[in-house]
Amino acid sequence: MDENGPEVPRTSFAHSFAIQRRVIHALILREVITRFGRHNIGFLWLFVEPMIFTVGVTLIWSALKAVHGSSLTIAAFAVTGYSSVLVWRNMPSRLVDSIEPNLSLMYHRNVKIFDIFASRLLLEGVSVATSFLVLTIIFAAIGWLSLPEDPLKVVGGWLMLAWWGCALGMFVGALSHRSELVDKFWHPMQYLLFPLSGSAFLVDSLPPEFRDWVLLLPMVHGVECVRDGFFGSEFVAHYDLGYMATVNLVFTLLGLVEIRRASRNLVPA
Amino acid sequence: MIRLENISKAYRTRTGRHWVFKDVGFTINRGEKIGILGRNGAGKSTLIRLIGGIEQPTGGRIVGDMSISWPLAFSGAFQHSLTGLDNLKFICRVYNKDPEEAEQAVEEFAELGRYLKEPIKTYSAGMRARLGFGISLAVDFDCFLIDEIVAVGDKRFQEKCYNELFVKRKDRAMIIVSHNDNFVRDRCDRAAVLARSTLTEFDDMDEAFAFYQANATG
Numbered sequence: 001m002d003e004n005g006p007e008v009p010r011t012s013f014a015h016s017f018a019i020q021r022r023v024i025h026a027l028i029l030r031e032v033i034t035r036f037g038r039h040n041i042g043f044l045w046l047f048v049e050p051m052i053f054t055v056g057v058t059l060i061w062s063a064l065k066a067v068h069g070s071s072l073t074i075a076a077f078a079v080t081g082y083s084s085v086l087v088w089r090n091m092p093s094r095l096v097d098s099i100e101p102n103l104s105l106m107y108h109r110n111v112k113i114f115d116i117f118a119s120r121l122l123l124e125g126v127s128v129a130t131s132f133l134v135l136t137i138i139f140a141a142i143g144w145l146s147l148p149e150d151p152l153k154v155v156g157g158w159l160m161l162a163w164w165g166c167a168l169g170m171f172v173g174a175l176s177h178r179s180e181l182v183d184k185f186w187h188p189m190q191y192l193l194f195p196l197s198g199s200a201f202l203v204d205s206l207p208p209e210f211r212d213w214v215l216l217l218p219m220v221h222g223v224e225c226v227r228d229g230f231f232g233s234e235f236v237a238h239y240d241l242g243y244m245a246t247v248n249l250v251f252t253l254l255g256l257v258e259i260r261r262a263s264r265n266l267v268p269a
Numbered sequence: 270m271i272r273l274e275n276i277s278k279a280y281r282t283r284t285g286r287h288w289v290f291k292d293v294g295f296t297i298n299r300g301e302k303i304g305i306l307g308r309n310g311a312g313k314s315t316l317i318r319l320i321g322g323i324e325q326p327t328g329g330r331i332v333g334d335m336s337i338s339w340p341l342a343f344s345g346a347f348q349h350s351l352t353g354l355d356n357l358k359f360i361c362r363v364y365n366k367d368p369e370e371a372e373q374a375v376e377e378f379a380e381l382g383r384y385l386k387e388p389i390k391t392y393s394a395g396m397r398a399r400l401g402f403g404i405s406l407a408v409d410f411d412c413f414l415i416d417e418i419v420a421v422g423d424k425r426f427q428e429k430c431y432n433e434l435f436v437k438r439k440d441r442a443m444i445i446v447s448h449n450d451n452f453v454r455d456r457c458d459r460a461a462v463l464a465r466s467t468l469t470e471f472d473d474m475d476e477a478f479a480f481y482q483a484n485a486t487g
Contacts, residue, residue: 026362033355034348107339107346108363109322264325267280268318 019110027111027119046123050086050131057082058139073231075144080230081199083132084161084223088197089190090128091165094120095173096186103268113263117173121166129158146231153229160241161222163248170255177262198223203238211238218247271320271333271412271442272296278315279327289315291328293468295461299335299411302443304453306481307463313446314340316463317414320444335411335442336364341402349390353381353400356389357407364408371407378433379403399426406433412442450478 032043041048058078065074095117105111139145148154176182194200198220203211214220221239228237277291289312297303307313318324320331321339339346347356357375361368376385379399381392389397405413413434434443435456447453453460453474460477461470464484471477 022365023363026359029362030348030351030355030359033351104346104348106323107321108360109337109339110363264327265281266324268323 023110023115024119027115028123031119031123046127047130050128051135054079054082054131054135073145075139076231079135080227084226085194085197085199086128087161088165088219091121091124092169092172094124095169096176097183098173099177106266106268113259117170121169125162148230149232150229154226157222157225157229160244161219164218167248167251167255171251171258174258174262202235204236218244270298271335273331275329276326277328278319288466290466295468295470297442299442300440302457304457304460305446306460311463313463314416317416317446321414338405338410338413340414340416341405347389350388352388353385357404360404366408374407375403402430415443415445417447
């Protein structure tokens with residue numbers, strides 16, 4: 001292969017980036033085949049699964065007329081709410097306990113824990129984003145909701161939620177390698193956080209003294225922003241993307257530190 | 270070239286840190302073949318795993334500009350629910366190799382026939398070893414890590430492996446761990462001994478073996 005002179009040095013950024021892209025691409029394809037196989041609709045399950053969840057929740061909430069303190073359409077409320085839950089819940093869930101079963105990948109020196117995490121996060125992000133987009137279009141086509149008033153705000157809010165999902169995911173994912181307690185606590189945590197996450201209520205409909213407490217949770221800001229973009233003219237949105245970005249950043253750093261720590265202590269069988 | 274600088278490795282145990290070795294330094298150049306000697310538990314496999322990037326050293330660093338294989342014939346690097354071919358394609362993507370070329374090479378070498386398209390969990394141990402070895406050869410590295418190669422497969426398979434490695438790829442660097450003295454003497458340019466928690470290098474084979482014998486019992 002490279003008998004004419006030395007290889008590109010390993011330290012060059014462009015070279016490392018090319019390797020990392022290749023590795024993440026390979027991991028994504030591997031993950032898709034492992035998870036969905038080649039049976040029936042195969043990788044389409046990636047998009048259909050979150051859609052089934054969201055449609056189910058939309059139907060239940062519509063049937064119960066569970067709109068909280070607002071006259072807006074239930075479908076728009078449910079689609080924005082549940083799509084937001086899926087972002088910050090599915091991303092970490094995919095990463096909790098994802099190191100141990102993938103330890104054999106460490107035999108390939110170019111594959112790092114970060115790459116395993118990145119491939120799973122990308123896949124999950126594409127999955128829930130597609131589900132959100134497709135359902136919005138379908139529901140708009142059949143007249144259940146109107147298209148967003150400000151699509152940029154929707155995308156911005158959603159990206160902030162995705163960042164939160166990635167940061168939280170990297171943190172709990174790497175931490176779960178250190179202690180099995182993380183796996184035990186993550187499941188109840190996500191259930192307890194769901195009612196507080198702003199998906200099933202508008203912050204404006206809460207009593208003011210409770211509002212401040214709920215707004216400590218970063219995902220509440222993201223959901224409010226997504227909804228502001230969708231039907232902002234119909235309610236008063238409460239969010240601060242600066243605060244959310246700060247929390248996201250802190251968790252991103254914590255996540256990276258924890259990944260580094262986990263990488264140093266790996267012992268593949 | 271690959272250079273180990275002040276490498277140390279410790280594992281956490283219930284009774285505190287256990288140091289496998291400290292201050293290990295050595296260099297291997299293109300085409301060189303180095304044997305690593307050491308008794309059971311001296312840390313030979315650990316050293317191989319550090320060089321292969323499978324585990325991270327506790328201290329020191331490893332630098333170099335050669336591509337390094339995983340420990341040869343090792344089949345733990347596979348996803349067992351996927352087919353041999355899926356695994357091959359994955360590895361080709363990771364190492365930037367043409368999958369069709371590699372598939373042909375592996376088909377020829379591993380002789381798995383239609384089982385290449387079956388999940389690896391249905392393979393026998395011998396089939397797994399053949400596939401693992403075949404894929405390592407197809408990817409083709411500058412430096413091969415070889416951990417007890419003689420233990421794998423029947424005589425015909427072993428001859429095939431020798432031919433592929435030591436005849437067709439004799440220009441590659443190799444780091445070889447073996448308990449078989451003759452194997453190391455015949456195949457390696459020099460040897461290093463893992464004993465007393467560190468690595469000692471020797472240019473002369475006889476000196477290396479003398480040192481190994483002296484430290485093997487004590």
